[in-house]
Amino acid sequence: MPFPLIILGGGLATAAVASWLHGQKSKQPALPIAVPENATVKSLVEQHQQDMQRRKEDADKELKIALLAMGATGLSELLYPPLLLVSVPLTLYGSAPIFRDAWEYWREKRRLHSSVIDSIAIVGTVATGYYFAATIINGMYFLGQKVLLKTEDHSNQKLLKLFHETPRSVWLWRDGAEVETLFEDVHTGQTVVIHAGEAIPFDGQIVQGIGTVDQHMLTGESRPQEKTEGDAVFASTLLTAGKLHIRVDKAGKDTVAAQIGEILQNTLDFKSTVEARGVRIANRMTLPTLALSGLALGKLGPVSASAVANCNFSDIIRITIPLGVLNHLKLAAEQGILIKDGRALELLGEVDTVVFDKTGTLTREEPEVGRIHACNGFSEERVLTLAAAAEHRQTHPVARAILEAARQRKLKPESCDHTHYELGRGIRAQIQGQQILLGSQRFMQQQAIAMPPDATWHEAEAGHSLLYLAVDGELAGVIELQPQLRPEIPAIIQQLRKRGLELCILSGDQEQPTRQLAEALGIQQYFAETLPEDKARHIESLQAAGRKVCFIGDGINDAVAMKKAQVAISLAGATTVATDTASIVFLDKSLQQLDALFGLAKGFERNMKSGLAWSILPGVAGIGAVFALHMRIYGAVSLYILSLGAGAANATLPLLQHKKTPPP
Numbered sequence: 001m002p003f004p005l006i007i008l009g010g011g012l013a014t015a016a017v018a019s020w021l022h023g024q025k026s027k028q029p030a031l032p033i034a035v036p037e038n039a040t041v042k043s044l045v046e047q048h049q050q051d052m053q054r055r056k057e058d059a060d061k062e063l064k065i066a067l068l069a070m071g072a073t074g075l076s077e078l079l080y081p082p083l084l085l086v087s088v089p090l091t092l093y094g095s096a097p098i099f100r101d102a103w104e105y106w107r108e109k110r111r112l113h114s115s116v117i118d119s120i121a122i123v124g125t126v127a128t129g130y131y132f133a134a135t136i137i138n139g140m141y142f143l144g145q146k147v148l149l150k151t152e153d154h155s156n157q158k159l160l161k162l163f164h165e166t167p168r169s170v171w172l173w174r175d176g177a178e179v180e181t182l183f184e185d186v187h188t189g190q191t192v193v194i195h196a197g198e199a200i201p202f203d204g205q206i207v208q209g210i211g212t213v214d215q216h217m218l219t220g221e222s223r224p225q226e227k228t229e230g231d232a233v234f235a236s237t238l239l240t241a242g243k244l245h246i247r248v249d250k251a252g253k254d255t256v257a258a259q260i261g262e263i264l265q266n267t268l269d270f271k272s273t274v275e276a277r278g279v280r281i282a283n284r285m286t287l288p289t290l291a292l293s294g295l296a297l298g299k300l301g302p303v304s305a306s307a308v309a310n311c312n313f314s315d316i317i318r319i320t321i322p323l324g325v326l327n328h329l330k331l332a333a334e335q336g337i338l339i340k341d342g343r344a345l346e347l348l349g350e351v352d353t354v355v356f357d358k359t360g361t362l363t364r365e366e367p368e369v370g371r372i373h374a375c376n377g378f379s380e381e382r383v384l385t386l387a388a389a390a391e392h393r394q395t396h397p398v399a400r401a402i403l404e405a406a407r408q409r410k411l412k413p414e415s416c417d418h419t420h421y422e423l424g425r426g427i428r429a430q431i432q433g434q435q436i437l438l439g440s441q442r443f444m445q446q447q448a449i450a451m452p453p454d455a456t457w458h459e460a461e462a463g464h465s466l467l468y469l470a471v472d473g474e475l476a477g478v479i480e481l482q483p484q485l486r487p488e489i490p491a492i493i494q495q496l497r498k499r500g501l502e503l504c505i506l507s508g509d510q511e512q513p514t515r516q517l518a519e520a521l522g523i524q525q526y527f528a529e530t531l532p533e534d535k536a537r538h539i540e541s542l543q544a545a546g547r548k549v550c551f552i553g554d555g556i557n558d559a560v561a562m563k564k565a566q567v568a569i570s571l572a573g574a575t576t577v578a579t580d581t582a583s584i585v586f587l588d589k590s591l592q593q594l595d596a597l598f599g600l601a602k603g604f605e606r607n608m609k610s611g612l613a614w615s616i617l618p619g620v621a622g623i624g625a626v627f628a629l630h631m632r633i634y635g636a637v638s639l640y641i642l643s644l645g646a647g648a649a650n651a652t653l654p655l656l657q658h659k660k661t662p663p664p
């Protein structure tokens with residue numbers, strides 16, 4: 001019996017005993033991130049760090065064993081052959097997880113996992129006396145794994161940091177007054193005040209007030225319900241009328257913790273999905289490689305057979321593909337793009353139609369109040385004062401404009417007793433016994449408000465939106481709102497068009513200002529006066545026509561459409577319903593990075609393909625070289641190093657390139 005076989009037999013036996021004594025586990029996939037019922041942000045981050053720490057320690061241990069085996073084998077081959085009695089068992093012990101993977105996959109699925117070939121390669125390499133070669137592959141693999149873990153740690157930290165850069169506030173009821181408080185600082189049992197037109201941010205119980213709650217953002221179906229003291233309310237529903245004091249059931253930081261948990265989980269899921277796809281391709285090559293290795297054994301001998309087995313580099317996929325995914329998420333983060341769900345990055349590559357909301361998305365979050373046309377004996381000042389009273393605590397761009405104009409003119413709006421927000425139409429309010437209606441023309445028509453013949457707003461500047469105010473059933477005035485186009489938009493539209501994307505505008509605003517904007521931007525397709533549910537329907541009909549849609553919006557009226565679209569984007573500073581629903585959020589509060597995001601998605605697609613090629617093709621070439629050029633084991637090992645190195649470089653290059661290009 002040849003010497004290497006004796007060494008192999010002894011080594012395997014010793015490694016088996018050692019690994020059994022040590023209870024070494026096979027490589028487990030990362031555990032799903034469970035968010036316990038009352039997790040806090042701190043505990044979640046700590047749990048995550050501990051988990052990361054454990055995985056890092058495992059990886060370090062594996063790397064140490066592999067390096068030790070490499071060193072000992074090197075010494076034994078160069079200086080002191082008896083050392084082989086230690087180094088070979090050590091090598092095999094370090095490879096135990098690979099043997100176990102192969103066995104367990106076979107036992108469970110009766111199918112060949114790519115680690116079967118890895119196992120054969122290791123055994124074959126030792127059996128043919130190439131002890132040192134066997135240690136190199138292991139060492140390189142575990143080194144790669146360490147790099148991957150480091151990247152994952154980095155990228156998660158970055159994600160958490162970005163998430164915290166989108167703070168939001170609520171109105172807390174404290175000592176008989178409303179105090180604006182950071183969402184995360186609200187505790188269980190405290191009371192928050194929610195005004196009509198706001199989304200309810202917490203699960204809780206009503207302790208005071210009557211209101212109409214619309215579940216429409218949760219279910220897509222508009223079915224408002226009257227709710228009062230003692231009733232339960234749920235996060236992400238909309239308060240359309242009234243004002244509610246709600247006792248919070250689940251503290252703000254728990255809600256945030258759950259969101260963070262979800263984001264981390266999404267990243268993890270996405271990473272594993274992409275990786276699994278690559279591994280499936282690799283597994284499909286197992287049988288042919290096995291057959292070729294057998295052929296090589298018959299024709300060229302055991303060394304060539306083991307060289308062929310060594311040319312299966314599929315385990316490289318498990319390092320380079322997740323590395324590419326993480327680096328692209330990191331790349332996005334560095335440009336101020338928070339990708340809450342990695343799948344969006346992939347879906348974005350398939351998108352052919354970009355649908356924009358108008359107000360607050362294409363235009364700035366705050367239009368400017370232009371001329372005010374008063375009528376029926378009201379003064380301009382009175383019109384603005386009443387409008388500002390009705391918009392108290394509202395966050396719609398229209399409301400922000402009115403409130404800002406009233407502030408600039410130092411008006412003192414009265415307090416408003418009862419507000420009712422009609423999504424996509426306007427506001428109904430009671431101000432010192434007067435019935436106020438403020439909203440769109442359609443809203444006025446519905447409420448049978450007559451348009452007086454002496455109206456002057458027909459001379460309103462083209463492109464301005466008109467907001468109507470009625471008092472006790474009579475029109476009091478019309479306020480012109482001058483939209484401010486976001487400065488980056490024309491260039492962005494050009495760039496998207498260059499990418500061959502179809503563009504469309506969906507707005508709840510009137511026809512005239514919407515058309516004006518569409519024409520100014522050269523966007524042919526636009527729909528005005530769309531109610532929130534119509535926005536969703538438009539997205540669906542585009543999809544029914546085979547389009548892949550990316551919807552970009554900012555308002556409550558966009559939430560349902562965002563849920564329907566393949567990819568939904570929002571901007572920091574938009575309503576929380578929009579940023580919660582979106583899978584991608586621009587943190588710089590602009591659309592500046594939109595084209596870069598599409599570029600990133602295309603780059604990602606290409607990168608995944610080239611990553612796959614780098615981990616498979618060198619091996620295929622290697623097998624060819626075994627047969628054609630009689631390449632032996634060290635040739636295969638060199639190709640392995642090339643494949644792993646090139647794969648890792650390919651996954652990291654986009655990040656390095658980005659760091660090199662100076663910001664515009």
Ligand SMILES: Nc1ncnc2c1ncn2[C@@H]1O[C@H](COP(=O)(O)OP(=O)(O)OP(=O)(O)O)[C@@H](O)[C@H]1O
Nearest residue numbers: 357358359396424425426438439440507508509557
């Ligand atoms: N808070 C509000 N105060 C007064 N009117 C409002 C308010 N919210 C909405 N409206 C009226 O309802 C119309 C439709 O509102 P909606 O929020 O659906 O769309 P929008 O914000 O105008 O446009 P876009 O869909 O492009 O963002 C507005 O143009 C406005 O006339």
Ligand SMILES: [Zn+2]
Nearest residue numbers: 357359360555
């Ligand atoms: Zn909007």
